[in-house]
Amino acid sequence: MDFEAKAYTRKPFEFTGKASEYFGIWIVNIILTILTLGIYSAWAKVRTNQYFYGNTQLDGSAFQYLATPMQILKSRIIAAILFTIYYGIANVYPIAGTGLLAIILLLVPAIVVLSMSFRMRNTAYRNVTFGFKRDFKRAYLIFAGPVVASIIIIALSIFAEIQSAEMLNAEVMEEDTSGNAPFTILAAILLIFFAFPFWEFLQTQFIINNAKYGTSEFKFEATAGKFYKLYLSAFAIAIAVGALVVFAIGFFSSFDFSLDMHESAVMMPFIIAAGIFPLYLWMFTYIQTKKANLIYNHAALGTDSNNSAFESRLTVTYMFYLYITNTLAITVSLGLLIPWTMIRMARYRAQTITFLTQTDLDAYVADQKKQVSAMGEEFGDMFDIEVGI
Amino acid sequence: MQIEGWLYDGASSKRYPIYLNCSSDGILSWDEPEAHSYPIGLLSFSSRIGNTPRFIDFPDQFKFETSDNNTVDKLLKAYMYKGHVKLGLVDKWVHKIESSKRLIITSLSLVIVTCWLSIQYGIPYFSKQLASALPVELATSIGSGTLDIMDESLMSPSQLPEVRTQALQTVFQDLLPEDQNGFPFKLIFRKSELVGANAFALPSGTIIFTDEMVELAENDNELKTIMLHEIGHVIHRHSLRHVIQQSGLALIVLLITGDVSGSSAIILAIPGLLLEASYSQAIEFEADTYALTNLAKYNIAPKHFIDIMERLEKSHQRDEKNELPNTELEDSERSFKDYFSSHPPTQARLERFKSL
Secondary structure (H helix, E strand, C coil), X not given: CCCCCCCCEEEEEEECCCHHHHHHHHHHHHHHHHHCCCCCHHHHHHHHHHHHHHCEEECCEEEEECCCHHHHXXXXXXXXXXXXXXXXXXXXXXXXXXXXXXXXXXXXXXHHHHHHHHHHHCEEECCEEEEECCCHHHHHHHHHHHHHHHHHHHHXXXXXXXXXXXXXXXXXXXXXXXXXXXXXXXXXXXXXXXXXXXXXXXXXXXHHHCEEECCEEEEEXXXXXXXXXXXXXXXXXXXXXXXXXXXXHHHHHCCCCCCCHHHHHHHHXXXXXXXXXXXXXXXXXXXXXXXHHHHHHCEEECCCCCCEEEEECCCHHHHHHHHHHHHHHXXXXXXXXXXXXXXXXXXXXXXCEEEEECCCCCCCECCCCCCCCCHHHHHHHHCCCCCCC | CEEEEEEECCCECCEEEEEEEECCCCEEEECCCCCEEEEHHHCEECCCCCCCCEEEECHHHCEEEECCHHHHHHHHHHHHHHCCCCCCHHHHHHHHHHCCHHHHHHHHHHHHHHHHHHHHHHHHHHHHHHHHHCCHHHHHHCCCCHHHHHHHHCCEECCCCHHHHHHHHHHHHHHCCCCCXXXXXXXXXXXXXCCCCCEEECCCCEXXXXXXXXXXXXXXXXXXXXXXXXXXXXXXXXXXXXXXXXXXXXXXXXXXXXXXXXXXXXXXXXXXXXXXXXXXXXXXXXXXXXXXXXXXXXXXCCHHHHHHHHHHHHHHHHHCCCCCCHHHCCXXXXXXXXXXXXXXXXXXXXXXXXXX
């Protein structure tokens, strides 16, 4: 997008929360949740969200979290009961548990839509709420469609493999076909693998294009190619770094004089793991960070006459540094530094996002206010279904 | 009293910088851009959360946003005193707790103590009660495929002579309690070099002895003590307790940390580990108690249990020759190791049998 030509005004996001202040809220949330046997957890969730939303400011106005504790409590109780039943059944009858899991998986697209709807409807800025169009049909098409397609492709490839193996056996009985790689199945898996970035693009597009601020719609302007570029570069870097790690391990273990042969063979998996784990974490950070930038930098709000955009400037090295130090801090402090890690993450996130607008922020028209149940979100939370971008 | 802030009309995102006038008789009003006034009873005030902006909702979709928390609090206090507004319990008290250093430290110590107590006593106690209250079918149905999995991966058919196993079956039948609580008790034998000398009880009431275990024993009385120990595990429904305990912990962790970011996965594993460790010690202790109380009934000397356990420990130490013998550990190191060991240290367990 050509920012210069359209003469955007830059409005930075700000985060004003403080770790010491939030620690009080956090620890009181925990103790009251314990003392009320979990009931206060609904108030805890609301106060936490209100703290983070209220401290996030754009152009001098704050965001506001609107959901009420009672709304959350009702859905949370139902979700907790369902979770307990599921957990019990899955432990006692593993097979029935698998069946239930399949049913829960079928609900995922609906849960995505309901949670997004709840989350957006309960976020306000300048007394105008966000919203989310509840397009269940398209949600199933986008979230479940590719899964069904993959299952069919794999099934077909296995079928084809069996067929050709039988034909081959019939023609040349003496030839051993078991040594041949199952080429068709491999091709099917590769096909699905290469379709993944496109699937992710479709999901992101679905979520952003259905989001609204008042009556103004968000638009996702990236192409699928950007997602391919992201994964390709992550893959290329991983191979380069991985080769380096393997080389380094080989280099250093050739100086091995402290351990006898037996022990160094035992140690090898640990040495490799020590090399692989940071690489994996770095890959994860790289993809997360680049993806977040990609998504924000291609999200637009409003019509052509009044178009606004975002600029996200997260850097992979700083995010990596944050992940490492946060994990260390939480582990060393036995969890007591969780509030601090949450605050510094939110601060960095806000510091690196700028809203680019062509007019002032006064012209967004509010939508009529509808209530949305918290059930989707609470159910999704209980069963650890990751929603959103 | 006056409060400075933004006014929004609810129709669009337009904002007006205004002063909200608060009269002493409970009327809030503003003059710009249009004059409006409302009695305070019709308004809703957002709860105070740290120093985040306060929102006041008016009828007709108006909303007022201000960072002047202190004036809002003063106002609410004054009007509450006069009876113009009523505040809920949370709005009234929670911010006071959240912002008081002394109460934060109190909360922190309470959290630490309750976490410790519930892991050490609370959860184990409740799962024990619940496990004995549930129908026996539930206890026996846990992990119905476990034996198949063990047969595939760990064990092979027993190579003991038929005469020997038949004799042991008779011994076993005699040891079963009169009230079997509905458990279909069964004794089976398997060979396993991987596991070595050992015996386990499955939730269904099936008890497995390895050939190596039978060969390790010098007489049947020794095997009887082990059988009683395993029957104790089944009668006390230890597997069901384990499942309930894990589910309970999962639910509690979910409730407390439900709103915490995923980066804390490591910290969530710690209570599970602690619970697991103290659980394993508790159930071994209980099964020992069961064996101990029944030994007298069958005229078996407790010495036999001590003998076979000591031999068992030696045979396992031989298997893991890399590990340091217990005696070389420092005291502090040993107690730490004991806490995380799945079985209570054999010597401590055996003391109870020696004192008889």
